[in-house]
Amino acid sequence: MSSDLPSRNRPGSSTLGIHGGEAARQPGAPVVPPLVQSATFLWGKPSDGELLYSRYGNNPNQQALARKVAALEGTKAATVLASGMGATAMTLLALTTSGDHIVASKLLYGATQSLLGTELPRRGVETTFVEPDGGRTWRGALRPKTRVLFVETPTNPTLRIVDPRPLSELARERGIVLVMDATFASPVNLRPAELGVDVVIHSATKYLSGHSDLIAGVVAGPAELIAEVTRVSRLYGPAIDPHACWLLDRGIRTLDVRMGRHNENALELARWFEAQPLVERVFHPGLESHPDHALARELLSGFGGMLSLVLKGGGEAADRFTAALKLAVVAPSLGGVETLVSQPRYTSHAALSPAELAAQGIADGFVRISVGVENVEDLRADFAQALEALAA
Numbered sequence: 001m002s003s004d005l006p007s008r009n010r011p012g013s014s015t016l017g018i019h020g021g022e023a024a025r026q027p028g029a030p031v032v033p034p035l036v037q038s039a040t041f042l043w044g045k046p047s048d049g050e051l052l053y054s055r056y057g058n059n060p061n062q063q064a065l066a067r068k069v070a071a072l073e074g075t076k077a078a079t080v081l082a083s084g085m086g087a088t089a090m091t092l093l094a095l096t097t098s099g100d101h102i103v104a105s106k107l108l109y110g111a112t113q114s115l116l117g118t119e120l121p122r123r124g125v126e127t128t129f130v131e132p133d134g135g136r137t138w139r140g141a142l143r144p145k146t147r148v149l150f151v152e153t154p155t156n157p158t159l160r161i162v163d164p165r166p167l168s169e170l171a172r173e174r175g176i177v178l179v180m181d182a183t184f185a186s187p188v189n190l191r192p193a194e195l196g197v198d199v200v201i202h203s204a205t206k207y208l209s210g211h212s213d214l215i216a217g218v219v220a221g222p223a224e225l226i227a228e229v230t231r232v233s234r235l236y237g238p239a240i241d242p243h244a245c246w247l248l249d250r251g252i253r254t255l256d257v258r259m260g261r262h263n264e265n266a267l268e269l270a271r272w273f274e275a276q277p278l279v280e281r282v283f284h285p286g287l288e289s290h291p292d293h294a295l296a297r298e299l300l301s302g303f304g305g306m307l308s309l310v311l312k313g314g315g316e317a318a319d320r321f322t323a324a325l326k327l328a329v330v331a332p333s334l335g336g337v338e339t340l341v342s343q344p345r346y347t348s349h350a351a352l353s354p355a356e357l358a359a360q361g362i363a364d365g366f367v368r369i370s371v372g373v374e375n376v377e378d379l380r381a382d383f384a385q386a387l388e389a390l391a392a
């Protein structure tokens, strides 16, 4: 942020989303950062300074965005990569080596589960999955070679809230690293670093970008850890294209106002769904019926734009409900301005068996809704006519 701006302890998220990491202002400088769509940069000899190359993550768009993300998360450093999975994979490759061990929450995005459960073991890194709530289960799973605790909050798709504070104490005690995927919260609703999380990951494809038009991921944390993630990323190569970076920066400028509307719309619809006779259960951290409601009130500054339902009538009812929607779009992913509806058994958790789905609380008839920023009355009308179609 420009040094001319008045400083207080921490500027608000809306200010940081627009000005975070900004270079000092010079007369004639463009108000919007220019897109530097160049793979390489003039460089002839070591005295020319750092060698710039867009795979290295040091293109001006990549660097400015990394500074903005670090400002939003309140961490020393950050890096921006080509996808959320790229961010998770590079972080875990940076933190572990063959023979090491990870303890992870059982409640994770499906691809993260596969990365930890089947892919990393091929490289000699094993993971023990635990029930996420309570420090005791985590402590019991530790081994001498445990290097990382990995958790997601709110969880996909049951929206459980995991308290990082006892995990952070455990990580400090053992000299290991606590990593959190906070994609569902966004940096507006939750700032994990303030609660003791060492490394924060987001699929920036979701709320950070906010328009369902790009794929990206971010990793924020201490400078030396981010330097290691950057070193590994330069070798594996998941660099983000400058144009995607430019679009992501533009999306982040409105993150705070978008999150405000996502939070409002989702809470209102969650309360409405709870009163519908064809709905068996609603999952949303803002509802008193949610198992982590008290914790959500304590840790989050907004309950988020995600909600899930279990419809009476099981999978067949879920298929009929989604087929009847006219305004909400039936598609995977989340966090965009448009409302997206999906069934995790077909999408994010398609790799899980029926027993594994049930163990994660994904009952037959489960529907996940990423509530967008449309007029909430229009959304309610669409969901009401889809429920009527179900009753018919």
Ligand SMILES: Cc1ncc(COP(=O)(O)O)c(C=O)c1O
Binding pocket: 083, 084, 085, 086, 109, 152, 156, 181, 183, 184, 202, 203, 204, 205, 215, 216, 217, 333, 348
């Ligand atoms: C919680 C969470 N983390 C990570 C990812 C992966 O993100 P990307 O698709 O950007 O690789 C997703 C994707 O849905 C997600 O929901």
